[in-house]
Amino acid sequence: MYKVLVVDDEPAIRQGLLKIVDWEALGFFVVGDVSNGRKAVALHQELSPELIVIDIRMPGMDGLQAIREIRKTDGDCQFLILSGYADFAYAKQAIEMNVSGYVLKPIDKKELREELLRIRAKLDQLSGRAKLSEFHTDALREELILKLIAAEAADAAELESELVHLTSFAGKSKQILLVEAEDFSNAGPGYLESVKTRWLEAVEAESLGYGFQTGPYIGFLLKEDLNRSDVKNEWTRLLQDACGHKLGFTAAAGQIVCELADIRQSHEGALRLLENRFLLAEGQIHMATEPVLSHFATEPNRHAPPNLEALSTKLFYMLDLGRGEGVAETLEEAGRAIAAYDSSETAIKTGLAQVLSVALSNLAALHQSVNIQDYAPLLAEIHQHSHYDRVMSAANSQLAELAGRLGGDGSLPVVKQVMDFIQRHYHENLKLETMAEMFNYNKGYLGRMFKQHTGDSFHTFLDKVRIQQASRLLREGHKVYEVSELVGYPNVSYFHSKFKKYVGASPSSIKGAPPKAKTFSLETS
Numbered sequence: 326m327y328k329v330l331v332v333d334d335e336p337a338i339r340q341g342l343l344k345i346v347d348w349e350a351l352g353f354f355v356v357g358d359v360s361n362g363r364k365a366v367a368l369h370q371e372l373s374p375e376l377i378v379i380d381i382r383m384p385g386m387d388g389l390q391a392i393r394e395i396r397k398t399d400g401d402c403q404f405l406i407l408s409g410y411a412d413f414a415y416a417k418q419a420i421e422m423n424v425s426g427y428v429l430k431p432i433d434k435k436e437l438r439e440e441l442l443r444i445r446a447k448l449d450q451l452s453g454r455a456k457l458s459e460f461h462t463d464a465l466r467e468e469l470i471l472k473l474i475a476a477e478a479a480d481a482a483e484l485e486s487e488l489v490h491l492t493s494f495a496g497k498s499k500q501i502l503l504v505e506a507e508d509f510s511n512a513g514p515g516y517l518e519s520v521k522t523r524w525l526e527a528v529e530a531e532s533l534g535y536g537f538q539t540g541p542y543i544g545f546l547l548k549e550d551l552n553r554s555d556v557k558n559e560w561t562r563l564l565q566d567a568c569g570h571k572l573g574f575t576a577a578a579g580q581i582v583c584e585l586a587d588i589r590q591s592h593e594g595a596l597r598l599l600e601n602r603f604l605l606a607e608g609q610i611h612m613a614t615e616p617v618l619s620h621f622a623t624e625p626n627r628h629a630p631p632n633l634e635a636l637s638t639k640l641f642y643m644l645d646l647g648r649g650e651g652v653a654e655t656l657e658e659a660g661r662a663i664a665a666y667d668s669s670e671t672a673i674k675t676g677l678a679q680v681l682s683v684a685l686s687n688l689a690a691l692h693q694s695v696n697i698q699d700y701a702p703l704l705a706e707i708h709q710h711s712h713y714d715r716v717m718s719a720a721n722s723q724l725a726e727l728a729g730r731l732g733g734d735g736s737l738p739v740v741k742q743v744m745d746f747i748q749r750h751y752h753e754n755l756k757l758e759t760m761a762e763m764f765n766y767n768k769g770y771l772g773r774m775f776k777q778h779t780g781d782s783f784h785t786f787l788d789k790v791r792i793q794q795a796s797r798l799l800r801e802g803h804k805v806y807e808v809s810e811l812v813g814y815p816n817v818s819y820f821h822s823k824f825k826k827y828v829g830a831s832p833s834s835i836k837g838a839p840p841k842a843k844t845f846s847l848e849t850s
Contacts, residue, residue: 505543674708757784
């Protein structure tokens with residue numbers, strides 16, 4: 326529908342024009358009617374009608390003067406002149422000013438309708454040309470941007486001179502932003518492409534930059550600096566709104582450059598950042614100038630592989646103690662250690678899955694309530710997520726629930742918790758350092774607390790628990806070397822010396838026999 330303004334100093338004619346024509350059927354709607362040229366000029370500035378039906382003779386500013394004034398700012402507006410026979414020569418001057426036509430008074434309804442149809446066809450043609458011109462401009466600009474980000478330095482200046490006429494910038498800074506949509510199979514057919522289209526349309530509508538497609542990314546040549554928090558927030562909102570709740574995105578911006586010829590540098594900076602897209606948080610814009618990967622070593626270090634066994638053991642201990650915070654910290658420690666050695670997505674996922682699998686297997690062996698099969702979906706889910714933070718969130722949520730379910734009385738004194746832990750894990754390679762780390766205590770301080778409370782040092786208490794369990798196993802008929810291994814002494818000779826120290830006899834002397842006289846207590850002092 327095209328907007329029409331009716332201008333005539335006779336109210337009856339204006340009202341008649343509104344009634345005798347079915348404007349909507351012809352593709353028009355009347356936005357106003359005024360009585361003289363001066364009002365017509367003012368209303369044109371406010372409403373920008375595509376057609377003005379205007380009388381020639383009017384008081385104040387006549388039709389010809391009004392046309393001349395409007396033509397100073399609008400070369401596309403169509404004019405349909407209304408004139409009497411006596412004004413024909415006057416009307417010819419208006420026609421020479423590129424008006425669309427004229428209709429003689431008294432107005433013939435059929436003639437007016439034919440003129441309006443002819444003008445609508447012309448407007449349709451002009452509108453189509455404008456859209457086609459805009460399309461060609463956008464296509465040419467996108468082509469030049471793509472050529473410039475791939476160009477050698479020798480060719481950049483010529484491409485810049487062509488591109489500069491198709492762009493406008495609020496300031497001197499130029500920056501490339503690359504965005505990749507997350508493709509979820511349950512988002513529906515065609516949804517990914519529709520999100521990309523919405524991004525491009527939203528950026529164009531808000532005049533924030535110029536869009537282009539390159540490989541898997543939607544790229545934008547930005548008009549404003551993303552280092553400004555308000556600009557970055559606006560872009561983040563725009564990208565998130567286009568995604569809705571079904572889809573996420575990964576976005577990276579290169580460094581700022583001052584010349585269009587240098588946007589290749591900004592583009593390369595964004596690409597380098599996206600090489601580590603697995604480590605980038607989803608739904609945020611990451612900047613090449615920000616230390617977003619500072620807690621990861623993204624260069625492989627083949628000389629320092631992570632100790633996955635130790636990390637698995639630590640996670641196992643944290644779960645058994647029911648320490649949710651410790652579980653989260655250990656998972657993060659494991660992720661960083663693996664990434665420091667090999668930051669590839671495959672290496673991190675494989676390493677984390679191994680740490681979880683071993684820890685859960687050990688836990689299932691200790692607790693009948695834990696079934697390793699219940700966590701098979703979690704181990705599979707780790708390999709499905711496309712972002713590190715998603716992997717961690719999935720693991721944390723399930724393991725925190727497990728830790729909460731297994732955790733004993735967290736209000737017990739730390740020493741009592743350590744004692745209980747030793748009773749369950751005496752056969753393992755327990756160290757005071759490990760206990761101190763798990764409870765966030767200084768090693769020396771925890772050792773003094775433990776001895777003050779139990780009367781024994783940490784290692785003496787551990788030895789006594791092991792020997793107590795060894796005596797039970799020996800009386801049950803187990804062989805000495807078996808018992809030595811089962812209670813945490815890989816060296817049988819060392820086990821002999823420890824056993825004799827606390828029991829007063831050799832292990833073989835009480836094998837299968839009732840307890841001897843010498844005993845010791847594990848009660849606290």
